[in-house]
Amino acid sequence: MRRQVLLFISVFFLASARGQVSYSVPEEMAKGSLVGNIAHDLGLDVKRLKSGKARIYSGDNAEYIELNKERGVLLIKERIDREALCAQTTPCALRFQMILESPMELFRITVEITDINDNTPSFKSNERRFEISESAVTGSRFVLERALDADIGRNGLRNYTLNPADNFRLKLQGQADGNKKVEMVLQKPLDREKQEQISLLLTAVDGGEPQMSGTVNIYVTVLDANDNAPVFTQSVYKATITENSRKGTILTKVSASDADKGTNGDVVYSVSSTMDSVSDMFGINENGDVILIGDIDSEKAKHYQIDIEAKDSGGLSDSSKIIVDVVDVNDNVPVISVLSKSNAIPEDSDSNTVIVMFSVHDPDSESNGQVNCEINGDVPFAIKTASNGFYSLVTDSDLDRERASEYNISITCCDEGVPSLSSSVTLTLHISDVNDNAPVFERSSYEAYIVENNTPGLSIFTVKATDADWNQNARVSYILEDSSVNGVPVSSYVSVSADSGVIHAVRSFDYEHIKDFPFCVKAQDGGSPPLSSNVTVKIMIQDQNDNAPQVLYPVQTSSSVVADMVPRSADVGYLVTKVVAVDVDSGQNAWLSYKLQKATDRALFEVGLQNGEIRTIRQVTDKDAVKQRLTVVVEDNGQPSRSATVNVNVAVADSFPEVLSEFTDFTHDKEYNDNLTFYLVLALAVVSFLFITCLVVIISVKIYRWRQSRILYHSSLPVIPYYPPRYSDTLGTGTLQHVYNYEVCRTTDSRKSDCKFGRAGSQNVLIMDPSCTGTMQRIQNEKNILDEPDSPVEVSVSEYTHLINAII
Numbered sequence: 001m002r003r004q005v006l007l008f009i010s011v012f013f014l015a016s017a018r019g020q021v022s023y024s025v026p027e028e029m030a031k032g033s034l035v036g037n038i039a040h041d042l043g044l045d046v047k048r049l050k051s052g053k054a055r056i057y058s059g060d061n062a063e064y065i066e067l068n069k070e071r072g073v074l075l076i077k078e079r080i081d082r083e084a085l086c087a088q089t090t091p092c093a094l095r096f097q098m099i100l101e102s103p104m105e106l107f108r109i110t111v112e113i114t115d116i117n118d119n120t121p122s123f124k125s126n127e128r129r130f131e132i133s134e135s136a137v138t139g140s141r142f143v144l145e146r147a148l149d150a151d152i153g154r155n156g157l158r159n160y161t162l163n164p165a166d167n168f169r170l171k172l173q174g175q176a177d178g179n180k181k182v183e184m185v186l187q188k189p190l191d192r193e194k195q196e197q198i199s200l201l202l203t204a205v206d207g208g209e210p211q212m213s214g215t216v217n218i219y220v221t222v223l224d225a226n227d228n229a230p231v232f233t234q235s236v237y238k239a240t241i242t243e244n245s246r247k248g249t250i251l252t253k254v255s256a257s258d259a260d261k262g263t264n265g266d267v268v269y270s271v272s273s274t275m276d277s278v279s280d281m282f283g284i285n286e287n288g289d290v291i292l293i294g295d296i297d298s299e300k301a302k303h304y305q306i307d308i309e310a311k312d313s314g315g316l317s318d319s320s321k322i323i324v325d326v327v328d329v330n331d332n333v334p335v336i337s338v339l340s341k342s343n344a345i346p347e348d349s350d351s352n353t354v355i356v357m358f359s360v361h362d363p364d365s366e367s368n369g370q371v372n373c374e375i376n377g378d379v380p381f382a383i384k385t386a387s388n389g390f391y392s393l394v395t396d397s398d399l400d401r402e403r404a405s406e407y408n409i410s411i412t413c414c415d416e417g418v419p420s421l422s423s424s425v426t427l428t429l430h431i432s433d434v435n436d437n438a439p440v441f442e443r444s445s446y447e448a449y450i451v452e453n454n455t456p457g458l459s460i461f462t463v464k465a466t467d468a469d470w471n472q473n474a475r476v477s478y479i480l481e482d483s484s485v486n487g488v489p490v491s492s493y494v495s496v497s498a499d500s501g502v503i504h505a506v507r508s509f510d511y512e513h514i515k516d517f518p519f520c521v522k523a524q525d526g527g528s529p530p531l532s533s534n535v536t537v538k539i540m541i542q543d544q545n546d547n548a549p550q551v552l553y554p555v556q557t558s559s560s561v562v563a564d565m566v567p568r569s570a571d572v573g574y575l576v577t578k579v580v581a582v583d584v585d586s587g588q589n590a591w592l593s594y595k596l597q598k599a600t601d602r603a604l605f606e607v608g609l610q611n612g613e614i615r616t617i618r619q620v621t622d623k624d625a626v627k628q629r630l631t632v633v634v635e636d637n638g639q640p641s642r643s644a645t646v647n648v649n650v651a652v653a654d655s656f657p658e659v660l661s662e663f664t665d666f667t668h669d670k671e672y673n674d675n676l677t678f679y680l681v682l683a684l685a686v687v688s689f690l691f692i693t694c695l696v697v698i699i700s701v702k703i704y705r706w707r708q709s710r711i712l713y714h715s716s717l718p719v720i721p722y723y724p725p726r727y728s729d730t731l732g733t734g735t736l737q738h739v740y741n742y743e744v745c746r747t748t749d750s751r752k753s754d755c756k757f758g759r760a761g762s763q764n765v766l767i768m769d770p771s772c773t774g775t776m777q778r779i780q781n782e783k784n785i786l787d788e789p790d791s792p793v794e795v796s797v798s799e800y801t802h803l804i805n806a807i808i
Helices: 038-042 046-051 082-086 656-666 676-699 705-714 782-787 797-807
Strands: 020-026 034-036 055-057 065-068 073-076 092-100 105-114 127-133 141-143 157-163 168-174 180-186 197-206 213-223 236-242 250-253 267-271 282-284 289-292 303-312 317-327 335-341 344-346 354-361 371-376 381-387 390-395 406-415 422-432 445-451 459-462 477-480 494-496 502-505 516-524 532-542 550-553 563-566 575-578 580-582 593-599 605-607 613-616 627-635 643-652
Touching (some): 020 038, 038 073, 105 381, 157 168, 168 197, 250 317, 267 282, 354 406, 550 643, 593 605
Parallel strands (some): 020 105, 344 422
Antiparallel strands (some): 055 092, 065 073, 092 105, 157 197, 303 317, 354 390, 371 406, 406 422, 459 502, 494 502, 605 613
């Protein structure tokens, strides 16, 4: 039989604000056929489909529709057979989702598959045989096999015809399920003698264009009298069975009775043969018990209709049906399908950022199919329902990579069945770093020490900062902040390694010039924008014994000789003088000690180890030489120690003439030139000047005694020694409580200089000039003047004459 198919194509779409679009296409369309312009219908740019990696998600269903991202259209991927896809279900629709990423979006798409007349009505068997008694009364009914047409609607089964229609006619009886019960009704008594075999043709036609049909041959054998047909006690039976029931479970019991006697009254039960699977799942025994013979699953079918037939031995029959309701059992766990997910998100992501989209499906019904999903553990994420069966996993609090760089998110979905079934899925999410942490130094401030006279480039100290961020954001660089030390840029003193934080000395330090200096080091990470923090570093210069002691007193000159006078009546411990020295170093490097290196008479003098005081250690005698020369060494306490040497001249005498006669040897001999007359005139002038000066001093000593110190300072003496007014007392008293007087003599060459009076703070001073041969100037002790303010200063004629002779 040649079949002709008329294809009607109607395509429509419905787009809503919630991202849903619907199309309608006929079944059996060729591959590549256009379904619809999804980009236009959803108001999307084709570029968005490409950048968002648009894809079709159909769950566990086969993919019949494909997406052409280049054109933004939906195309037929595989040939669609509506009957194989939906059977008798109407409407028949494909439901799937289109998913976009960056940002994530989900659109629901429904494609309704419309039926075309591509299936002919058909019968399960090619023939049907009946044995009918000739005594069958007019109106007797015989149930015929119902034809099946996989098409629906107008293309489905429409009508039956029976040919020839001499003895029988068809009776079609509508049923609640929309199908028709087909019966062959005897309209004319049978006469076996006239016709023992009757052949009939039952034709089933549909309503499609062109119309299609199927046939079955019916053979009727006329038997002798059996004039009563079986009759069921109920026209419709109802039964309930739980899914997953064991085979052999009895659903219900049916019963039919026949008024005939004997074998004509024996009733045989059977399940009417149809093309569906009912006869493969249910059976009936001779007692009328309906038994489960196959596997029953509520997810495949929730209701079944069983057509049963009761036939007696005479061929008479009656039919009934059983409506079976399948009770669902919670035997399916929820199925979690991840539609799209992000493997990593930045730690500064906003709340409600979608990281995962997933769907959950439970094939069970009612409460057994109701699913609730939750996140296991305390994680900063939440589940939101996007639509029926679709969910999204979003952030619900701030993320911090430094607190948790990775999350294993476990999602559990449970149904509401008893007992509840569940399934879980674990997703791994990495938190990418954002530069939100500044470097932190290990200390709030640093102090470092370096010994002076260091080598330039020497490593002094290392600063260390850490950054809680990761990778480039945690890469710390060290920078020396601009500042100055005593007006000089700090970069002239130190430098810092950008990578390691090692601080190097740029120059050699001198403790005597600078003892410490602070500066700032900045630690900056490699983020964008970079973050930084500062720390103060203080460099402490440690002293090194690089300076020798310096002698302040007595002053060493090359043009004169200074001597301290010790009277021959001096007792043991008489303070002759004091060596005063300093060391610019610090600490133990500046601790000075004094030692007597050599002396004219080592048994006469000693030097204080700590204070430098030169004292007599025995009684001075007349045998002691007038001229005493001491060499004192001043040493510091450094390692190694440094020292300085000073020569001290001491005159042991009671009068100036004695001192002068001895100390003329200290002076250097001068060569006289031939201008002898010039020297004689000069000597006479000096003697006259001295005489007049002495008279003036004697007369005005009481009135002008305060000017004598000024005359001394304004004199033309080449050397004015420094005498400290106090000396440290090494005996533990702190300061020297006594005032000591010294007599100092100075020789002056009468041919080139003259003798002048002077006063040096309550001391007797003897001044000697190498250029003089005998002139002496004696400064009266100030203390004697103060003690005897009314006594005049007298110079004897003999002393004056002696002085003149010495000059000449």
